[in-house]
Amino acid sequence: MPKKIYLLPLLVLMLLLSGYTSWHRTTTAVTASQKGAKINWISIEDAAEKIKKQPRKVVIDVYTDWCGWCKKMDKSTFTDPAVVAYINKNYYAVKLDAEGKKPITLNGHTYTYQEQYRAHELAVALLQGQMSYPTTVYLDEKFNMLTPVPGYLDATTFHQVLTYFGDNHHKSKTWEEYTKK
Structure with a gap:
C-alpha cells in the first residue's frame, strides 16, 4: 500500500510536466511563427x-540603398512581430526607393527620377x-497626406x-497628449 502513496505524487508531477511541455511547445511555435512573419x-x-476597393491607411517607407539607418529599420523595426502584425492588419505597406529610376503613375500623373534633385x-x-532617409510617410484611407515622419524609429x-x-x-488628440498616456 505505501507504494501507491508514492506513485500518486509522481503521477501528479508527470501530469503537470506533461501539461507544461505541451503549453511551452505551443507558445514557442506561436512565437516562432510570429517572428517569421513579414510585412x-x-x-x-x-x-x-487596393484603397479604392478596401480603404486602409498607407504607410510608405522612403529609403535609399546606401542609407545605414534604413537598413537598420529593415532588420529591426520592420521585423518586430507586433509591428508586422499591426501593419498587415491596418495598413497597405509601401517601400519607395527615393533614388529609384522607374516611372510611377498615380491618378494619371507620371512621376520620374529628377536628376537635379538626385531623387x-x-x-x-x-x-x-x-530629403531625409529613412522617412516614413502616412496617408489616410483616401490617399491624402497625414504626415511624413523623418528618421530612424525603433x-x-x-x-x-x-x-x-x-x-x-x-x-482627437495631439501627439503630445497621446504619448502621455
Missing part, C-alpha cells in the same frame, strides 16, 4: 488600386522637399506612431 510590402500603384519626383513630393516608437494614426487618435 506585406506592395507598390504604391497597387496600394492606390525620384514622387519621393520629393512625399517628403515635401525635405520598433516601440514606430508601433506607437502606427497606432496613433491607425486607430485614428490623431483626429
Whole structure:
C-alpha cells in the first residue's frame, strides 16, 4: 500500500510536466511563427488600386540603398512581430526607393527620377522637399497626406506612431497628449 502513496505524487508531477511541455511547445511555435512573419510590402500603384476597393491607411517607407539607418529599420523595426502584425492588419505597406529610376503613375500623373534633385519626383513630393532617409510617410484611407515622419524609429516608437494614426487618435488628440498616456 505505501507504494501507491508514492506513485500518486509522481503521477501528479508527470501530469503537470506533461501539461507544461505541451503549453511551452505551443507558445514557442506561436512565437516562432510570429517572428517569421513579414510585412506585406506592395507598390504604391497597387496600394492606390487596393484603397479604392478596401480603404486602409498607407504607410510608405522612403529609403535609399546606401542609407545605414534604413537598413537598420529593415532588420529591426520592420521585423518586430507586433509591428508586422499591426501593419498587415491596418495598413497597405509601401517601400519607395527615393533614388529609384522607374516611372510611377498615380491618378494619371507620371512621376520620374529628377536628376537635379538626385531623387525620384514622387519621393520629393512625399517628403515635401525635405530629403531625409529613412522617412516614413502616412496617408489616410483616401490617399491624402497625414504626415511624413523623418528618421530612424525603433520598433516601440514606430508601433506607437502606427497606432496613433491607425486607430485614428490623431483626429482627437495631439501627439503630445497621446504619448502621455
